[in-house]
Amino acid sequence: MTPIKITLIMPGVGCKPGEPYVRGWKMQPLSLAVLAALTPSDVDLRFVDDRVEPIPYDTPTDAVAISVETYTARRAYQIAESFRARGVPVILGGYHPTLVPDEASGFADAIVIGEAETVWGRVIEDCRRNQLGNVYRSDARPALDGLQPRREIFQNKPYLPLTLIETGRGCRFACDFCSVSCFFRQTYRARPVTDIVAEIEACGNQTVFFTDDNIVADFDRARRLFQAIRPLGINWLSQGSVNMADDLAMLKLMRQSGCRGILVGFESLSDETLVRMGKGWNQTMRDYSEAVSRIRDSGIAVYATFVFGYDTDTPDAIDRAVEFAIGQKFFMAAFNHLVPFPGTPVYSRLEREGRLRFDRWWLQPEYRFGDVAFKPRHMTAEQLAQRCYKARRDFYRFGSVMTRAMDLRANCADVRAAISYLWINLFSGREARKRQGLPLGEGLEGKAA
Ligand code: SF4
Structure with a gap:
């Protein structure tokens, strides 16, 4: 089988000028660990999280797959355009492309509609043959047996x-x-x-x-x-x-x-x-x-x-x-x-x-x-x-x-609960102020982690 390199990307929402990414939003993106688990082991897989590290646009890769939600769509499309300008095919999947496939198709070589489980294997095989289709639609509701996310992709990243x-x-x-x-x-x-x-x-x-x-x-x-x-x-x-x-x-x-x-x-x-x-x-x-x-x-x-x-x-x-x-x-x-x-x-x-x-x-x-x-x-x-x-x-x-x-x-x-309560409440008030007025899709290139 042809060896290939695939890069999975989690885009960020955006940052206010000069401010770091909102800390409360830095959770491990579970959906990408699930996608990593569905990827055949011979694929050279890289995972990049836009919220905590720079996007390596010039590192060689055979394709890029981006998980898109409505709040991250603007940023995801910017990242997609940068890779496509370098000749790298881009696959978009997640809630947003499923709910507005026509829009997402305009920014991608391929989109995945629905849950990835039943179609991701086909996407990988088409990538290997250099014959990526435009739309991979999964109408099935696959059984969730045997799912074990590959959490090692999160190693050394500063998540909550x-x-x-x-x-x-x-x-x-x-x-x-x-x-x-x-x-x-x-x-x-x-x-x-x-x-x-x-x-x-x-x-x-x-x-x-x-x-x-x-x-x-x-x-x-x-x-x-x-x-x-x-x-x-x-x-x-x-x-x-x-x-x-x-x-x-x-x-x-x-x-x-x-x-x-x-x-x-x-x-x-x-x-x-x-x-x-x-x-x-x-x-x-x-x-x-x-x-x-x-x-x-x-x-x-x-x-x-x-x-x-x-x-x-x-x-x-x-x-x-x-x-x-x-x-x-x-x-x-x-x-x-x-x-x-x-x-x-x-x-x-x-x-x-x-x-x-x-x-x-x-x-x-x-x-x-x-x-x-x-x-x-x-x-x-x-x-x-x-x-x-x-x-x-x-x-x-x-x-x-x-x-x-x-x-x-x-x-x-108890004392432990009280400490968590006070810390989380003081932190949440501050976070609410930080999120208000934040521009979507901006301030992420070169931000502080
Ligand atoms: S549809 Fe279900 S998940 Fe969505 S808001 Fe209502 S109860 Fe919650």
């Missing part, structure tokens, strides 16, 4: 000290703003529990982030997973839907298995807004305060996320959410404005209604992280952006941090 592991993929819900739901077309697949145990044991890290969009997507399977990882003695974090609070025995098992904190998308305190976003099941079936108490009583800290800008949202909705978040003593909280990601139902609706402020906001040089890309109904785009930014600042103010520290069930259950 967390090991990322996926226990399942996708989500069966259909929130209208969610690109996960569109990418996986409302499907969910779980990995075998024995594979996950083996992966945790092999990684040798006591702190794990399960990247699942919903770790409790299937309660029976979640219980089996928690039971199996309980003896490993790890501390773990993940994301999950609020209906986990309906099962107290599962919450107890979750904590016993090492769960320290969980991100829950509450999204809104208004039933009407939740119904509009396709997440009516979130609250109409349960009381949020009761659900939060149950989770915290189990010793699990809550990272709550909210989204604003739906047609039923007024500025008061944001103030009420901040008050609620402090009152509920959330460990952390995110107050996001609605982001119309391409390919989602909310994007199509706003486009149809003529309410998008930019033609493809993710490619516009004037667009900044934190800008609102559409025209809200009850306030201006600028007011919505400012109110969300203010909400973050209010939530991470010293007084709020101290009020929330009074939660001795989860946030500050």
Whole structure:
């Protein structure tokens, strides 16, 4: 077989002039370790992370494969153009090319649509024969058995000290703003529990982030997973839907298995807004305060996320959410404005209604992280952006941090938890300020690591 060199690239979002890359965004890019594992062992594989090191444009390679998300699309296309100008073929894959394939095709020799598992082998073989196709489409939902990411590609890179592991993929819900739901077309697949145990044991890290969009997507399977990882003695974090609070025995098992904190998308305190976003099941079936108490009583800290800008949202909705978040003593909280990601139902609706402020906001040089890309109904785009930014600042103010520290069930259950709580909260407030106004696709060449 012809020996070939392939370079995998993780692009960055961007940097403010003279500032280093946002530290909280420096997580190991698990999807590229999975792609590395799918690559035949005779391929000379190199992995470059734009967020922590320079791109070696002039180092010989037979092809470049870039993982693209909407926020990194502008930068990914710049990198692609630089390689193509040198005659190196470029393959783009990931969420963004899957959701807007026509756009991505304009910047690549080939694109991968969908999950790479079933087509990556063919891409490599076509590269060897110098006959790369234009589009590799995977409509299949491959079984996730036997998946063991090649984490050695992360060696010597300055990532956050967390090991990322996926226990399942996708989500069966259909929130209208969610690109996960569109990418996986409302499907969910779980990995075998024995594979996950083996992966945790092999990684040798006591702190794990399960990247699942919903770790409790299937309660029976979640219980089996928690039971199996309980003896490993790890501390773990993940994301999950609020209906986990309906099962107290599962919450107890979750904590016993090492769960320290969980991100829950509450999204809104208004039933009407939740119904509009396709997440009516979130609250109409349960009381949020009761659900939060149950989770915290189990010793699990809550990272709550909210989204604003739906047609039923007024500025008061944001103030009420901040008050609620402090009152509920959330460990952390995110107050996001609605982001119309391409390919989602909310994007199509706003486009149809003529309410998008930019033609493809993710490619516009004037667009900044934190800008609102559409025209809200009850306030201006600028007011919505400012109110969300203010909400973050209010939530991470010293007084709020101290009020929330009074939660001795989860946030500050012991000295170690209290130290993490204080450090993460002070750090998160600073990070929120650093991200606001950041230009997409700029400031990355020659940045400080
Ligand atoms: S529950 Fe979460 S992952 Fe599932 S569709 Fe809604 S926002 Fe997306």
